[in-house]
Amino acid sequence: MRKRLFPILLVVAVAGSVHPGHASDGPAVSLTVAGDQQVLYEWNRQRCDDEQIPDSPARAFRRADGEIVLIATHRTNWALIGSDFASLRPSCETLLRGTDYPAGTGKLWIQATYTYDGKNVAALVSQDLAIESRQAGCDPAGRIGKCWLNKILAARSSDMGRSFDLFAPKDRVVVSLSDRYPEGADRRYGAFTTTNIVRKDDAFYTIVYMQGSDQAASGNCLFRTSDPMDAGGWRALSLTGFDVDVKSDEDARRCVKLPHLGFEARSLAYSAKHGVWIAVLAGRFQLAGDDRPVAGFYASTSPDLKAWSKVARIMRAPIKPREERPDQYWYYPSLIDPDSTSANFDTIDGDTAVLLFTVGHLRNGRGTMNRDLQYVPVRLEASVP
Template structure:
């Protein structure tokens, strides 16, 4: 069966899941997310630079408050640096590298390209991190196809910091989510788990979403992970459709034949950019990119969905129309990607909730000759309003 055919079948399953969950969705408070004003530049890679392209915005923005109350902000590249400041409006680039990438040709070392994509801390000093790891076999002559995406193998790894995010080191166990095969298997398409969302909490457990392109027996989509102790990397479990039971292993060191498929959570057909709780309404809000299709997404753009229990989400609504990094780069001047929601009035240290106002963060990517170019990290004011009160 072709990959496209499998994707159509999986998308159909997602839509059926949404239809089956219609009662839950109908019971949700009806709200609209509304963007206001004009976007502001948070970070310009051409003006605020340590060593381009090390500071090119290339992940969804994340933040936490350290033990001194200062904000530690992540949104950059595989040579991981932070922006720091007293609040979200006064962040400055810190050129210290908190986690580097080794460009290691051995895939079993998981040290090719590392991107810090989520953090969690209780005390502002001890910080758990999820790292989106990319192995590019074509860079090392280890790929059988002449296609960069077809040589791309992704894994989600665990790191931690004991100094408030100044430096990150490997956790044990190291691998949190991996395909049940090594990078040389299935070359010809993008494989593995990638682009975890932020880590967010319901007060009892912490969660994140991770995207997967799928494999035989595993549909593509977004899977939900849960832990009661994020600093213990062994504690993360993925949802199998009935319970949080799946613990992934390192396929270079253990047999992964018995790993069950994780459940795809509708309506997410692409990585979940961020999940935050709107305190006023008691709702979870997820933002994500989507490409146009005739079923759920009328145009390319940034969408959102709402939920009470993280498993049953509403139908998606359009937040910002426009081309994304997954659109045809040859037909546009700029793309928008990597959405996230952050707010100064977030309670706790981890920016996983907000009151009445927040900001949508996103990256504007200039395109030149069908390729991505210079990038700006932007933010735009975001309000939650009862449905029908949109200006």
């Protein structure tokens, strides 16, 4: 038996199955941190270059040679590699970058990975087309948020994740609301983030957050495929099943918006012991006993990835610069069991896990490239209804 790397505390309640998209009435999830905050990657000391920052939720998989690859990446797409979590160290190799493709490809962030064999790795990639939208004439004044167009693309690796390539242009788009930023829009628009890819029975799932033209087209939607290596196989859950190939704003309206996940769902993990899926997110929620919404990291559970419980707070966290703390802000939470027997770290096999997140350091109230990847240990316990 491998030695547990971290001590921990997290409380999970099991909810019954309900109609897709409806909220669970089961007990709320309570998460209590049981250890000190630790640094996994320190930008000031360990970076290969200034662009090597943790700017996306952490994802992990095991290579065919037994090494662990942990990706929490920026637009240059880099990774931490080690024989176990305790030995993870940054690699100076670039996995994927938009500048290696023709003009107009945009900036690329690897958001999810999945491998069957540790050699061939599928990836979902967030594509930022804000610069391209401005070059096409959108908002010359450059107001923040306006002109930001985003899609989810497919990529793959055949060398154990050392490098990734986008699929051919005709095959690479997985989720898109439009090829152009809408005229008259005043905020970001498109498909922005995905959770990691997880396996349930004989299918594979991810949650994609979309921001469309209105509330009906915006929110977290559950996607399924029979093979993550097939870029064209992903379909969103609607009221009639997994039958929506989201390529337009109207398609986005048809997908079921998952309940209680009011902000971007950042990661998924299955607790085998408790029989529930756990989603984590950053946001502000007003829970029982709060006199106002509280910024922090939160969790929700589901028996089937469709019906989600009300969130419970894992920990308070300064999630927006200059509002909760003058020197730091924390974001991109993800829940991973370092001792998971899954090659894709999508399961929590015992009572332990770690909550990883990015810590951004401010200087005189302004953002910097100084960002670290940190974690706190947590422990799973079933609450009593």
